[in-house]
Each structure stands twice: as C-alpha cells, then as structure tokens.
Amino acid sequence: MKRILALVLVLVLALALFGCGGKANEPSKTPGGTDQPGKPAEGGSIKIGLLGCITGEYAQYGIAVHNGAKLYINKVNAEGGVNGKQIEIVEYDDKGDGTEAVNAFTRMVDNDGITALIGSVLSGATIAVVSEAYPIGMPMISASATAAGVTYNEDTDTVFSNVFRVCFIDPFQGEKMAHFAAEVLGAKTAAVIYETGNDYAVGLKDAFVKAAQEIGISVVADEGYSKGDKDFRSQLTNIAAKNPDVIFSPNYYEDDGMIVTQARQVGVTGTFLGGDGWAKVTEYASAADLEGSYYCSAYAPGSTDAVKQFEADYAAAYNGETPNMFAALGYDAAVVLVDALKAAEAKGLTAGTDEYKAAVIEAMKNTSAVGVTSQYSFDEFNNPIKDAVIIKITDGKEVFDRMF
C-alpha cells in the first residue's frame, strides 16, 4: 500500500514538474528592439545583448537598468554610433531566473550573434550566465549584481576575467569609509560596533578594520552584538572609555538609530559613520544625536551636475519618470561597455570575432570611462573602484555631502 502511495506521489510530482517545465520552455516574448527602429547602419552594426528581469517580482530593478542602458546607447547611436556603426540592442527577459537567463544567453550567442552583454540584473541569474559566458570569453558587464561570486569563484580561486560590474560590492563601503575617516575627517582612532552573524555588517566591518590598519587609523574597540538586541549600552560604554574619533556602525537603520541614541547617553562623542544600511536612519534617532554623522551610498538623486543631466535626459525619454540608482547603474554599464567597444573598433577588428571580444575585455579591464555616478576602473577581481556618495546628516536631514 505504502509503495503504491509513494509511486502515485512520485508520478504526481513528476507531472507537476513537467507542467512547470513546459511553461518555462515556451518561447518568452522579447520586447527587445522597441527602441531600435532598425536603422540600416551604413558601416554595419555592433550587436550587444541586454539581459535582465523586466517582468516578474523584480521587474522594477530590471526595467530601470534596461531603461538606463538604452538611454545611453540610443544617445550614442543618435550621435553617429561607434566608428560609424550603429549599436544594435538584442533585449531578452530572464524573469530573474537562472535557467531562463542561460536559455536567453544561448539564444543571443547562437541566433543573434552578440558581441558583448549587459546583464544580468539579479546576482543569481548573473552567476548562471557567467558559467556559460566565461568559457567562450564573452565580454559581460552587470549593472547591479553585487554577489562576490559574480566575478570570482572562491572555491577554485578563479577570477572570471570576462565579467565586470559597475555597482560596488558591500565590503567596498567599509574600505571607503575608512579612507573617508582618515583623509577627510583626519581620524586617528576608530571603534566598530556591528551585528555578528549578519554577512552585510561583518563584511563592511572587516573591510573597514583592514583598510583602517593599512592607512594608520588604530581600531581601539571592536564590539559585537547579536540580532534582536536592543541594549547596546555595555558595548558603547567600552567604546566611550576609549574615546575614539570615529565609530563605524555598519548595520541596518533600526539598530543604527538605537546605537547612536544610546551612545550619546553613555557619553560617546565621536563621529558616527555607516554604510548604505543607514538610509532613512533619521526616522530612528533624534536630529541632535545624529548631527554630523556620515554614511556612504551608491547614488543620490540630484547630487552632482552629471546626475542632474542624467535625470533630465531620463525624464525626457521615459514620460517624465525619475530615475533611481538602478537606472543610473544601467546607464553606467552601457558607458563602460561602449567605451570598450570604441577601443576594439579603433584596432580595426570585426565585431563578433574572438579577437574583438578579447579586445573589448582588455579595454574594460583598463577602462577610465566616466559614467553618471563616477569614473570607473577595476580591481583585480573586476570589481569597480569608483566614487561613493557621501551623505551627511544635518538638522535631522540626510543631505548629499560630496563624491568620495
């Protein structure tokens, strides 16, 4: 009896799986090329892929990235293209799913013959594509995939030399804030307080401590707390005893608000620094306690002239919409890629060939392209070295301070 039941269950499961599989294999509609009226290019064209989740749960991210990237490429085409050639966008939707992403990528390579890829949007889908793109040396740049595994496989110690990204990865913020503390605030001593067991907080803290030691800030107190804690007085009393110039608190905003409030109560007077988890912290602590704190972020609306120009162009192209960080990074990904295409064209190579792709990768690796959010260069793991937005808290408001 049990065996029959098990068999039936297995069958049902198998059918259910086939059902899903069938759906997944239906050709997905590709709304690509809508912005590309198929101008016959005089000097031929360069095909690049644009891949991301433009439908489904995470569509907000994908649509913004795609709009940003298309905004720049359309601009380049309108100005005459690269070396007289129009850039042709082949756009696919991966719905944020790894299998869909790989299917779409295979189609782009086999049917469309792309030369380079902007994508994907989510880390998971991007990693899936990387495993296909790395062996064939396809130049690839993601606007928003933050996972370390996108450009580097820790197990095999392999850097995926063909893959780049324009968003900074989490630990980068810790490094940034250490340099900011030393170079702008002139800090000599620092303390850290972080949630143990939270990858984000620990990653930022480790990077901060490492960078601080390298540039000569002494880390005088290293205090942890566990998830759900509301009382940080004991740790903060330890920190107060050391009287550090800056306190780095790379946690999420609710905890950060509580930490700052209690820190002032137990007599911590140093400047607080944080990562992008601090956004909206002003709702969680008083203006007086937060006054003069800094945190870093990837994007701030209306911050620099470049951002203002981008916002105006974006609004003009997309019915007055205000771009977010994802749109700006999508734009920047296109900037870095097109800059590399120019370098490959300058060598007189033919788009689509292996030499051309290698030249594009080579050019991206040594890029100094200037996008909306920063100028770019890449480190040994193909992660961007770029400016972060520094936000200062003044009078209970989170105000753009500078690019750093």
Place this chain on the structure above:
Amino acid sequence: MSVLSMIVSQLINGLQSGSVYALIALGYSMVYGIIMLLNFAHGDIIMVGAYIVWVTMSVLGLPPAVGIIAAVAGCTLLGVIIEKVAYTPLRKSPRLSLLITAIGVSFFLQNIAQLIIGAGSKTMPAIVSGPNLYIGSVNLSFVAIVTIVVSLISMAILTILVQKTKMGKAMRAVSEDMGTAQLMGISVNKTISFTFAIGSALAGIGAVLYSCAYPQASPTMGSMLGLKAFVAAVLGGIGSIPGAMIGGFAIGILEAFVSAVGLSVWKDGVVFAILILVLLIKPTGIMGREIKEKV
C-alpha cells in the same frame, strides 16, 4: 577612564535595564503569588504600553505627561480586562489550562498589534531629556538616573501598599489561603483584579521607562523582555516582592557585565543558563520560602 569608573559605568547600565526587568518581574511575581499563574501575556502589556505612548505622542502630538498617564492607565485597564475575559472563567480549571490561555493572550496581543500597526518598528519621541551628569570620569545619562529613581519610587510605593493598607492585607491573605480569606469576608475577585491592576500599572511604568531608554516600539518587543523578567522573578523567588526586585537588578547587572567583557553574543544564553541553574539548585529562588504542599 580608570577600571573603577568603568565598572561603575557598567553597573549603572545594569541598574538601568535591571530596574525595567524588576518592574516587570514584580507583575509576574504578584500574579503568581495570588493565583499561581505564570502570566506570559505580561511582557506584551509592556508592548501595548509602548504603543500607547507612541500613539499619544507621535500620532496625536500630545505632551509627554499625557503619554505617560495614558500608558499607565491603558496598561492597568488592559491587565484587568485580560484577567476578567481570559482568566476568571478558568479559575477552577487545571493550572495548565490557565498557562496555555496566558500564552494564547500573548500571541493574540502580538498579532493584533502587528495587524493594526504593522510589523515594522515605530520610533518613539523623546519622553524625558536632560543633560548627562559627570561624577569624576563616570558619565551618568539623564535617562538612566530617571529610570532608576522612578522604579525605586514605584517599588517603595508598592511595598507600602502591600504592607500597610487594607487592600494589601487582603492581597497577602488571598495569596496565603484563598478559601479562608473568602470565609473571613474578603472579596477574592476584587482582590485578584486589584493585583492584576497593580501589576499592569507597574508594567505601564516599565513601558514608559523602556521607551525612554530604547526609543523603538515593535509588536514582539514584549516577548524577550517578558522572558527575562520571568527569569528575574524566578531568580528572586517567584511570589516574593523583594525577590522580584533583587532578581531584576541582578539580571540587568549580569547582562551588562557579560556584554562589557565582550561576550554580548552570549548575553541571552547566560540569562537562561541562570534560570536552569536556579531551578536545579534552589527552585525557590533567593527570597522564596519553601511552602509545604497541603494535603
């Protein structure tokens, strides 16, 4: 900062959180003393109190005094309502049914708060504020002083109430022997309701003090707080009023020093290890009397 002033600072941190634990532990202990019920909904009364402060001050924009009065009055009322609705009908049932009902009330309060106000935490406005004091190199925060002083005053009033008034005498009589007390003409129902009211009023004061120190209210904030206070009540000897105070301060100070030596991750673990140790070694707690089972 010298080692000594460091120790004093940490002691003050401990006394501050300990006084909130003590106020809540008192509510646990009094209710247990009178009807042998571990009122696990007690921690959630704190949560409701914190939200009352938030609503009166942040949403309605009323001054702190109104918020404090509303929280204490609201908690008192809530405590009595819970007793009338959930516990009185079960007075004759096995104690396990009461315990399970208490857990049910706790979940009910948490979920209703989540439904009405949302799962995210709300930020409290500053209820009291003042300058930090310095004694030598020891920094005394204004909030810490207020917390410790207010809870000590509350405890003094409670002691007078229990020892010197007629109602206090009735409470002691009912907790000693409910049947005989009734025969002596004491209204048991009234006395039990009064006990819940006092316990919940202390929870209301605890809620205000907690909100001063940790200015965030969330639907589940009461559960860990309630458990810690429960451990404090057991440590002090459940049913004993001075025991609850001592237990509360002891747990607060212990937590402060565990965190101070860098074992903050173990803070909760140490507190619950205390519970296990007390139950193994001296189940009656520090101040508890051993009561012979009446046959």
